[in-house]
Amino acid sequence: MSNPLFADPSTRRAQLRSEITLAARILPTHYPLETFIAVNPLAGLEATPFEQAIRRSGDLYGARGTLPEKTFRELHRDGRITDADLDEALTRRYPNLLDRPTVRLGEREFTPIELVRGDLIHGRPAPEPLRRYRIRSEQVGSDVAVTVDTQTAKWCSAFFGAGAWPMPSREAGFYMAWRALAPSDPSLTRAARAELRSVAERADDAALAALSALGIDDDARITYLQAHLTRLPGWAAHVHWCTGRGVGIELMEYLAVRLTYESLLLGDHRRHRRLDQIAPHVPSARERATRLIDVWGLAQVSETELAAAARVLTVLPMPAREMLWQNAFECHYRNDLLAGLSRAPARGPARAHTQVVSCIDTRSEGLRRHLESLDGYQTLGFAGFFAVAIRFTDLLGGAANDLCPVLISPSLEVREAPAPRSERTAARQLAGARSLAGAESAFHAAKESFAAPFVLAEAAGWAAGPLSAAKTFTPAISAGVRRRLRGLVAPHAPAVLDVETMPLAERALFARVALTTMGLVRGFGRLVVLCGHGSVTENNPYQAALDCGACGGQAGGPNARTAAAILNQAEVREELRQAGTDIPEQTYFIAAQHDTASDRVSILDFHLIPGSHLDDVRRLDADLTTVGASLAAERCAALPGARWVKSPRRAARHVAARSADWAQVYPEWGLAGNAAFVIAPREISLGTDLHRRVFLHSYDADVDPDGSALETILTAPLVVAQWINCQYYFSTVAPEVFGAGTKTIHNVVGTVGVMAGPSGDLRLGLPWQSVAEGDRLRHEPLRLLAVIQAPLERIDTVIAQNPILQHLFGNDWVGLAARADSGGPWQRWSINGWRSWFEADSTASIPDEETVR
Structure with a gap:
């Protein structure tokens, strides 16, 4: 009921704004297409354990949080999940099962682990999630909810530029433009249009009036607002991003329109009979035990034996089944990865003539691996903006682009200028x-x-x-x-970058931090290549999703050029020398960019390379061409329609043609398959084929005694990688809610996003063609595993100082394996301390069913 304390209109409005702010915490961020970057659609729930968050997501959206149990069973049949993986997952979650006695069923005996594993493999799957937070029109079984969504999507599309003509009165803001136009909407009845003419002038007053008409009590408003926000989560997320940016639309206006339509079209909701959702049948533990007996063909099982088996199966509630499968799926990959990294490390060249610093992007792993197969090359990994957060304006002018992670703001204005005599x-x-x-x-x-x-x-x-x-x-x-x-x-003109606007002290600090963070402080080669990346494709609204996430969803070439220009300056090198990092005079930094769609690597600013290094650069250019073709041949094995391409030369031509094909829905697989983030010297993974599934960030603990470089890596690149991982994960397990559906029916809405078909919600995540080929998954949805080689105490200190890491690691959004040095065993981090990776964590905190729900 209404609280008299909030009877004053201004107080009621302020209270509503506060409630909308709280309700919106569940929304992801939806960036415009030109800077479309990966986000975790459940970022607002990261302060809760992952398992609890995905169940909450099921309540809010009716969305899955894992693959369906049927798919997990198919993976089990294919050997991607083994019985040993299931046993490990069960033992870690229910360690007490190991101490229980065996259970006799007829003439056979089973351990408790075998019974529960059998139930997972043969039992009835968990029921589909139900959307439990529903608006009034959903609750009464009316078609009004669909009409509200249709009207909302229509006006949002018009406001953001989907039509050929601009929306009249758009400059007045979304709500005022809608209020002026909606009473003339011919898709509504005459009575509805008449009522719209009397809607309040203020959006907050209209929302309050609608909530009152719908009978929403003050203490239920936040939940009710969330029910509205999750009906069209894509539009709501983008409007939330627009709020406070001077775009002319905010969540208050968006919700006012939705609530007004619902209260107007639903009328007196008390006349409608509320329809309760029918909960699916959940089999009892006895029914589950009986099913196992039937599947295994066991005879002469007594009631006592049946009851004993049922008691064992009560340990596994139905809502926990799919999470057990997920844990087992991750066990399989993670154990194999750590076993591979435990082998004796390979050795790079005694003296590298060229060092290539690539982005940590998983696609760069293949490039680095092929390049290292040639003599004299050493590779390193570093976030693709190369620590220079710039606002870049190219030679053509126009709007500047922020080329840096969205977590930080640009610290340097960089402009291109014509090179001398050009x-x-x-x-x-x-x-x-x-x-x-x-x-x-x-x-x-x-x-x-x-x-x-x-x-x-x-x-x-x-x-x-x-x-x-x-x-x-x-x-x-x-x-x-x-x-x-x-x-x-428009012939290309040679250009130079002006970096002199940054004070020398700041340039020197950037150089020192960058080199220390990547562990490159000695043993410099004649060439050090800073290799950014981008992806050139045709007719692809999601092109920004294939570019560099560390550069704000854009190509990283300008960042590489800026960093190289600074590191080549004599005055910067002198400052570094005084700080203990001596870059030899013959070392020259150059910039390059890897086109991940065609696997061509272009050397940038060729006109600036001194004559003394031209032969070295020509050799590099030839080697990069060879390496790119080899990588293209490797990728062709997984690209639809390209499996017949065998030779590197033909593969290079094929991927180049795909990138230029405006009808190609599979130009490349992007970061599909990403599953781990390694923070360690390259030596621990050198020579190992990581199948382009791993982010590789160079780190040398010996040159980072205070842990500042490790803290930077964990709180910036790792966080961005987790966003990427979650975007691919949820676009795969819940494609209709958190993905973008099929590309073949996409319609672009202005510059803000895409819809599937002519109307509907703005799609939140990646197209199905980014994660699957038909029914075959190309992305295995695994949570990210961070693998670190550093003193464990140092890692603990960094986590303790950063709440975001406490959330990610402590709530199982990201797993963490570490070892102090290359000879040590892998350890598993938990909130209760470090454990041997291959030892069950008997103190793991397991949320019970009611807490999770």
Whole structure:
């Protein structure tokens, strides 16, 4: 009931805003397409244990938190989960099972572990999750809930630019524009349109009036608001991101529209009979024991024996079944990984002539592995923004881009300028680029206007038709022609970066921190390559998801160029020398960029390379071409339609053609398969094929005595990797809620995201084609495992100082294995201390069914 304390309108409005803020904590972040980066859709629940969070997600969204039990059983049949994996997972969760006596069933005896494992393999699966937080129109079985969603999605799409014409009154803000237009909406009844004309002028007053009409008590409002926010979580998440950014829309307005529609269309909800959800039948422990007896064909089982088996099975409640399977699935991969890393470490070249510092991205693992097969190369891993958080403006001008993780703000403005004696070429490039942009803009505007498409078809159809056919049937040739035409109209001009705006002390600090964090403080080669990455694809709204997450969903070339420019400065090197890091005079830093779709590695700023190092760079360029082709051949084995490609040369041509094909829904697999994050010297994984599933961050504990570098890695790159891991995980296990469905029916909404079909929710995660090929999963949804080689006490100190790490590790969002040195055994971190990795944790905290629910 209404509280008299909040009778004053201004107080009631403030209270509602506070409640919306609290309700919105469950929402993920949905960034615009141009900076689309990975997010954990359950980030608001990271302060709770993972198992509890996914069950809460089931209550809120009706979404799964793991693969279905049927799929786990298929993985078990295929050997991806073994009986030993299940036993390990059961022992870690229920250590007391080991102490229980065997159970006799007829003529056979079973250990408690065998009984529970048998129930997992043969028993009835856990029921599908139910959405328990429902709005009034869901509760009464009306179609009003669907209408509310349809109307909300329609007006959000109009506001964010899905239509050819701008939304009238958009400059006044979402709510005011909607209030002016909605009473004229012909899709509503005349009575509904009449009521909309009397909606309050303020969004908060409209929301309060609707909540009152719906009979929502003050103490139930937060839950009710969450029920509305989770009906269309994609739109709600993006509006939440927009709140406070001056976009003209915020959650208050969004909810006011939804609540107004519901109260208006539902009318007097008391006249509707509430429909309770029918809970699925949950078999009792006795029924489960009986099923096992039938499956195993056991005879002459007494009632006493049946009751004893049932008592054992009560240890495993139905809601915990899928999480047991998930733990076993992860055991299989993690144990194999750590066993592989425990082998005697390989040795790199005694003296490397070239060191290549790649992004920690899992796709770089393959590039590094192939490069290390050549003589004289050493590779390292570092977050792809190379520790320079920049706001970058290229030679063409326009809006600057923030090239850094979203966790931090840019600390340096970097602008491109024409290189000496290239001013005329730069002017031609700028003029040509403007002409091309203007022509493209006019073409798209003509396509979207009311009558112009007919004129456009007459005027340009003769050219557009053949060009479209060429792009479809010969994408590689078409892309080459377009590149050459662009080179003629807007020729590339050599450029330089201005880094002098950063004070020398800051440049030197950046250099020292970067080199120390990656462990490169001695043994420098003649070339040190800072290799960023990006992904060039055609007709791909999700291209930013394939670019560098550490660079805000954009390519990392400018960061590599900036870092190289700073590290080549004599005054910076002098400061480093005084601090104890002596970079030899003959060492030269260069920038490169790996196109992960085509596996081409381009050397950047070639015009700046001194003559003394040109031969070295030419050798590097040739080796990178060879390595890229080898990696392309490796990737072709998993790309749909490319398994027949065997030779590296043909593979290189094939992946280049895929990246230029505007109809290709599988341009590359991105970070599908990601499962672990290694923070250690490269030697522990050198020579090991990690199958492009592991983030590799270089770290040398010996040069980081105070743990500051380790803390930086754990609180920035690891956190971003966990976002990536969770985005792939939930896009796989709950694709309809947290994924994006199939690419083939996507419609782009302005620059904010995509919808599946002509209307509906803004899709939160990755397309199905990013994680699966048909029904075959290409991403195995495993939680991230952090693998660290460092003193355990140092790791404990870093975790104790950072609540975000306490949440991630303590609540099982990320697993943690570590050892002090290359000769030590792997240890498992838990809130109760370190344990041997292959020893059951008998003190693990296990949430009971009621606590979890």
